[in-house]
Amino acid sequence: MALYHIHRPQHFEAIIGQEHIVRTLSNQITTGRVGHAYLFSGPRGVGKTTTARIIAKALNCKERKTKDPNPCDECSSCIEIRDGRSIDVIEIDAASHTGVDHVREHIIENSRFKPSKSAYKVFIIDEVHMLSTSAFNALLKTLEEPPAHVVFILATTESQKLPQTIVSRCQHFSFSTVARDILQKYLEKIAKTESTKVDKEVLGYIIQKSGGCVRDAVSLLDQILSSGEKNITPDVAKLFLPISPxxxxxxxxxxVVESDVSASLAIIQKLADRGQDxxxxxxxxxxxxxxxxxxxxxxxxxxxxxxxxxxxxxxxxxxxxxxxxxxxxxxxxxxxxxxxxxxxxxxxxxxxxxxxxxxxxxxGRGQSPSGDRSKGESEVVKTESAPVVVSAVEPPAPIAAPPAQTAKKSVTARVKELVGKEERLLDENVVRTEWQQLVQKLESVSPSLVFILKLSEIVSIEKTTITLSVQYQFHKDKLMDKPTYRKLTEMLAESLGIRVDLVVVVKEGSQGVQTSNTSQNHELQELAAAFGGEVV
Incomplete structure (x- = not known):
């Protein structure tokens, strides 16, 4: 028999992690103010069906003391309910019987007859949210005004799927996952009962894997205990469970925190070599x-x-x-x-x-090596660990241009003075970083576009223009397609906080021509950018 069946609570006091619910239900039973319909909702494996069975036993126990809510668990009624043989406690799996005909035959009609041997006839409907709309409608009247000898207990993991008309006719109790320390003590108690010692690291992994669900945790413990070892260490546990050291x-x-790529890859390779999941x-x-x-x-x-x-x-x-x-x-x-x-x-x-x-x-965003300082401090944005927000960084000082270019740049400078806009330049390190993030964002949107971008290469970054090199002409055609080009430039502008122009060149056969065209049209692109327009 599975371990969670052996150690299934048989009394209210044995239920863990649901003290507020246990206290309320215990008071109702001892005072005789039991509701006619209950709704138990919450995650799987936290005690909803177990609590329902204990209520059924407590209501029908022949030896229970008046001030004690717990059943004796020894009388014939308690034993029959515990073993699932009682004809007055009907458990129904709504996931398997969703139709209205089954509800009419097994619930509505059956509820009209008095219990055969017990004081109450208890209907436990598990996964009740799986019932059809017609089945819910047929159940409404009986659920609202059931016979005095009938108690309904509905259990579900998805209470939001229930009609409000059903919820309003029940006393609703929300079960929650069990806290880590409570679940650890419970597992230690079970392991001690099974004459086995389990390492705390193993228990911690079981609790993490179970997500606070008692049944899942006990099932995982049962799987480990099947090894037959009396002292369960992480080395023993990993033979049965995929434990990550x-x-x-x-x-x-x-x-990763230290940005040590070599050490990170070595750890991953070591895990792969030994077959780690x-x-x-x-x-x-x-x-x-x-x-x-x-x-x-x-x-x-x-x-x-x-x-x-x-x-x-x-x-x-x-x-x-x-x-x-x-x-x-x-x-x-x-x-x-x-x-x-x-x-x-x-x-x-x-x-x-x-x-x-x-x-x-x-x-890529750290301080440049000493050998690269000839490029000037203006080309490198220094950070210790936090990413740099480009908009918060002052534009780098422009490098003195050769005399031949001064005349050309003066035209753009005069235009910018007229429109009153300050020139903002792209930072190469930031652009290359944001480019990788852009590619990652597009993976789920356009895989074919991502394939082209991963094969491409940023060959130059000049002021507000990014020149991209691709291997084939049809790759260029795809990137320069108006909807695609607009999407890329808009996403880059959003990431970098500055308007961006994208130029695509083909590596083989037309690189020189494209570079020439870029040089000739650069002034036109700058003028258009200064006025907030674009070259079409």
């Missing part, structure tokens, strides 16, 4: 990043999510070295890339791409 999770997050690992990384984010927001919940002092110290250190904005971007990337694992030829590839992208963005 915490040290690898922490090491990867630390490497990348979906589970990314879920673990996402969970750890969430803890860091909660710590940054000074949320009181985060210490309860940590199993050791070492992990707590790690979180406190990491939260100081990464901004909330960058951390949220990393979490968004993890969620997005996780969905790509099934489509990837290599399971580790989406995570590797995310790591390279995340670390590359930070490295």
């Amino acid at each position: 915490q040290e690898d999770v922490h090491a990867l997050v630390r490497a 990348m979906t589970q690992f990314m879920d673990a990384v996402t969970g750890f990043c969430r803890i860091i984010l909660l710590a940054q927001m000074e949320n009181s919940l985060w210490p309860e999510l940590i199993d050791s002092n070492e992990t707590k110290a790690e979180v406190l250190e990491l939260k100081q070295n990464i901004t909330p904005e960058r951390l949220m971007a990393l979490i968004d990337g993890l969620i997005e890339r996780r969905n790509q694992i099934k489509l990837s030829p290599l399971p580790q590839l989406p995570l590797e791409m995310l790591v390279i992208s995340t670390c590359g963005q930070t490295a």
Whole structure:
């Protein structure tokens, strides 16, 4: 028999994590003020059906004391209900019997007859939201005015799908997921009953995986206990469950925070070599990043999510070295890339791409190496960890132009003086970073366009013009198509905070011609941009 069947609560006091509901129902039973219809809603595996069965036993128990809400669990009525043999407690799976005919035959007609041996006839309708509209309508009258000997208990995981006319006729109790500390004590109690010691790290993973659902947690514990070991360590547990080693999770997050691409890729490759489930690992990384984010927001919940002092110290250190904005971007990337694992030829590839992208963005916006200082400080935007908002940065000082170009630029300068607009120039590092983010945004919208953009290359960035190089003429035609061109330039303008002109050239055969055309038409493009127009 499954472990969650063996340890299923048989009394109100054995139900965990639902104290407010247990207290109310216990008072109703002891005072004799039992409702005629109840609605239990909440996540799966938190005790809705179990509570309904305990109510049925308490109402029909022959040996229950007046001031005690708990059934004796020894009389014939309690034993029959516990074993599912009572003819006066009818459990119906609404997911399998959705029609109005079944409701009329098994509920409405049956409710008219008095109980055979018990004091009450109890109808427990599980997944009640699956009933059809006709079935709900047929049930309304009986649910509103049932016979005195009938009690209805409706259970559902999706109460929002129920008609309001049904909800209003019931006493509604909302069950919630069980808190981490309560569920951990419950699992430790079960493990002790089974004469087994389970490591706290394993229990922490079970609780995280179950999402606070007791049945799921006990089922996972049962799966681990099937190993026959009396001391369950993480090494034993990972043979039965896809556990992600915490040290690898922490090491990867630390490497990403430090923008260490080599260390990050080495960790991922090590996990791939030993057959680690990348979906589970990314879920673990996402969970750890969430803890860091909660710590940054000074949320009181985060210490309860940590199993050791070492992990707590790690979180406190990491939260100081990464901004909330960058951390949220990393979490968004993890969620997005996780969905790509099934489509990837290599399971580790989406995570590797995310790591390279995340670390590359930070490295690309950092201080330039000493060997590149000849380019001037105006070409590099210095940041420590937070992304730079382009609109908040003063425009870099213009570099003195050769005498031959001075005459040409004076025309544009005079026009700008007339219209009263200050020239804003593109920053190469920011443009290349925002370009990668633009490609990522388009992945779900236009895969064919993304394919072309990934094969393209930014060859030059001059003032407000980005020159893009592609391999084939039809790639250029696609990018220069009016709707596509407008969409790209609008998205770039939104990201960079400045109007952008996009020029596309073909690598083979026409590079010189396109460069010449770019030089000849550059003045016209600047004039059009100064007036807020575009060249068509």
